[in-house]
Amino acid sequence: MVKPTRITNEIRALRFAAAEMTQAELAERIGVTRQTVIAIEQGRYSPSLEVAFKIARVFGVPLERVFQYPDDQRSGRGRKPS
Amino acid sequence: MSKIIDTEVGVSYREKSTVVILIGYLAVYSWYFARVVEAARSGPIAEIDYQGLLIVMVGVLVVATIVAQILIAVLAPSEAEQVDERDRLIGLRGDRVAGWAVTIGALAGLGLAMIEADSFWIAHALLAGLVLAEILKSVAMLVNYRRSM
Numbered sequence: 001m002v003k004p005t006r007i008t009n010e011i012r013a014l015r016f017a018a019a020e021m022t023q024a025e026l027a028e029r030i031g032v033t034r035q036t037v038i039a040i041e042q043g044r045y046s047p048s049l050e051v052a053f054k055i056a057r058v059f060g061v062p063l064e065r066v067f068q069y070p071d072d073q074r075s076g077r078g079r080k081p082s
Numbered sequence: 083m084s085k086i087i088d089t090e091v092g093v094s095y096r097e098k099s100t101v102v103i104l105i106g107y108l109a110v111y112s113w114y115f116a117r118v119v120e121a122a123r124s125g126p127i128a129e130i131d132y133q134g135l136l137i138v139m140v141g142v143l144v145v146a147t148i149v150a151q152i153l154i155a156v157l158a159p160s161e162a163e164q165v166d167e168r169d170r171l172i173g174l175r176g177d178r179v180a181g182w183a184v185t186i187g188a189l190a191g192l193g194l195a196m197i198e199a200d201s202f203w204i205a206h207a208l209l210a211g212l213v214l215a216e217i218l219k220s221v222a223m224l225v226n227y228r229r230s231m
Contacts, residue, residue, distance in 0.1 A: 032166035035094040035227070039168060048167050 005046045008068045012041055014059045021058075030054040095158065096169045097227045102150040104220035106143060111213050114139045118206075127202050136209070176223040180215035187211010 015021040023041070027034040030051055039045035040055075047055070056063045114135060121130045190207040 032168065033094045033096075033164055035097070036166050036168040045168055051167065 005043055006070055007046050008043060008070075009041065009066055010068070011037075011055065011066060014061065014066065018059055026055070026058060029058050094164075094169070094227070095154065096165055096172075097224070098154055098158075099151055100220050100223045100227070102154065103147060104217065104224070106146050106150065107213065107216050107220070110139055110143050110146070127200055130202060132202065132205065136205075172223050172226045175226055176219035179222040180219035183215035183218050184211050187214065 011026070015023070015026060023037045024034045027037040030037075031054070032047075032051060036045065036047070040047050040051075052063060052067055056066045059066065117135060118130065118132055121132075187208050187210055190211065191204050194204045194207055
């Protein structure tokens, strides 16, 4: 029904590194429901850019340490003009 | 100790109220349609006083929904009113589904008006569209909460 996102994330590992922060605590700190944190962690929901930044701020890391997007060879990435 | 791997999905406030709204709609409209069908069987359609029934039903529905929402808020105060971006997106997707049902109901009502059907049928084509819209919206939201996102 809904196309699965190709965005992956390291939130679980980051929570574990951050003194085993619970999903509920992370949810409260970024102002979403715990169900939303679960959905983001499982890659079922891609959060808004703002929520993504908030998650990165909670862990004190850059955005790409939290979320990753795979390089797409077919789209000719890296063949920029000029 | 370690709640870090707690992936038990749980049910959010909005999901609970969606279930409550769905049950409320199904209960109230089953009652309404049962009464109207019964009346249609026992006498001519033109004599059915569905207007009074409809107004009572809408009133019951509004009051019941408010009471249910208050109950949920009292039973789970920490979760009440916490609506985030995912809840809103799921709501919007539900509205999109609901829009189709309303459109189909309106077109059916228009068609019935063009063939000069009894106003009873026009009203119920429109009502069916609205009822179907609410039910489909709730179902679509619950499916979205559970599965796709």
